[in-house]
Amino acid sequence: NAGVTQTPKFQVLKTGQSMTLQCAQDMNHNSMYWYRQDPGMGLRLIYYSASEGTTDKGEVPNGYNVSRLNKREFSLRLESAAPSQTSVYFCASSEAVSGRLCEQFFGPGTRLTVL
């Protein structure tokens, strides 16, 4: 099993460009998450999907959109990239959002630079 995979690993964008970060998991998990990690701030939740067909905003959703394409895939889209979105983005998944099955498994991350 590959676990949680993310593409691309690295990306450089110019201000105003758009792009989609892809995430897939092969653990048959119901819940998926997108985080960003910035120096000195810890991981912050952007959006999450408790189950296929549902998405909800997290702590820092502005400037992002998400799509839960199917149970395996959860994508994050930047419609008009800004330098403030320079960060490392992590996707994660868990079997459930609560209870003893909420342990999260993380992808390898995408390092995004917006010039």
Next chain:
Amino acid sequence: KNEVEQSPQNLTAQEGEFITINCSYSVGISALHWLQQHPGGGIVSLFMLSSGKKKHGRLIATINIQEKHSSLHITASHPRDSAVYICAVRFETGGTSYGKLTFGQGTILTVHP
């Protein structure tokens, strides 16, 4: 405000030393996670606990719900333990727990041979 504080922010140790990293949180939680992030960025879940103590190899995690405090201990530390250790909690909201985690800033551990 729901907050998670870790201490220390940076920790340097000699190989073989016993290490403790602390995590405090502000309000009631339903679960606490300890994560490890190695240079190169990958994040791995070490423990998830809601009470008591868990042990895995040289790693021990404890939680005191009344004091809103958790500790991660590493016995007989080794240079390969060098990493960032992150505490994350799932706060209880309106009596229903959600999967959303709030993360501490992390503790950078360096173990010298």
